[in-house]
Amino acid sequence: MVSTPTIGVLALQGDVREHLVALASADALARPVRRPEELAEVDGLVIPGGESTTMSKLAVIFGLLEPLRERVRAGMPVYGTCAGMIMLADKILDGREDQETLGGIDMIVRRNAFGRQNESFEASVEVAGIEGGPVEGVFIRAPWVESVGAAAEILAVHNGHTVAVRQGNVLVTSFHPELTGDHRVHELFVKMVRATRS
Ligand SMILES: NC(=O)CC[C@H](N)C(=O)O
Numbered sequence: 001m002v003s004t005p006t007i008g009v010l011a012l013q014g015d016v017r018e019h020l021v022a023l024a025s026a027d028a029l030a031r032p033v034r035r036p037e038e039l040a041e042v043d044g045l046v047i048p049g050g051e052s053t054t055m056s057k058l059a060v061i062f063g064l065l066e067p068l069r070e071r072v073r074a075g076m077p078v079y080g081t082c083a084g085m086i087m088l089a090d091k092i093l094d095g096r097e098d099q100e101t102l103g104g105i106d107m108i109v110r111r112n113a114f115g116r117q118n119e120s121f122e123a124s125v126e127v128a129g130i131e132g133g134p135v136e137g138v139f140i141r142a143p144w145v146e147s148v149g150a151a152a153e154i155l156a157v158h159n160g161h162t163v164a165v166r167q168g169n170v171l172v173t174s175f176h177p178e179l180t181g182d183h184r185v186h187e188l189f190v191k192m193v194r195a196t197r198s
Pocket residue numbers: 048049050051052053081082083084086111112140141142143
């Protein structure tokens with residue numbers, strides 16, 4: 001049997017701790033990643049929710065932008081929630097002019113598309129590939145996906161808007177499953193990481 005995978009959580013900003021807890025419950029060794037040396041040691045990475053413009057700035061300051069881009073290009077499994085989804089989009093609408101993305105999924109994402117902080121909501125979302133009924137999604141100033149390229153697979157739609165996508169080893173959701181205690185999305189991601197190691 002392949003040993004337990006080590007999965008990092010990008011810890012520049014955002015809800016890092018909740019992802020570390022969810023990953024540990026999904027049978028992975030979870031650790032924060034702030035430096036290129038720490039990135040080099042993980043088998044997969046979660047990019048949490050938070051504020052994508054700040055995260056992008058900090059990634060530049062911490063010297064992580066290019067190392068992150070390289071690992072994503074090289075096929076490291078990555079899961080981005082909310083701000084993390086924005087970081088993994090090839091193209092952002094309503095972003096800041098100087099906002100950098102890592103790219104990874106051929107899709108256009110609209111920032112803050114579901115409204116402001118006080119319009120945050122929870123909704124049951126059916127996610128392709130996840131069994132046992134819908135996932136409870138927490139949407140906080142959440143983005144949605146305006147369009148995807150041919151290589152990207154839409155996994156979930158809420159009110160007509162795409163909210164979960166996978167392309168190769170990159171998985172993204174507009175919502176935050178790490179806030180609900182239901183770890184099935186993290187389990188799916190851990191399975192993706194395991195598949196690259198066997
Ligand atoms: N909960 C979140 O991650 C919000 C994302 C935020 N609106 C952004 O642009 O990054």
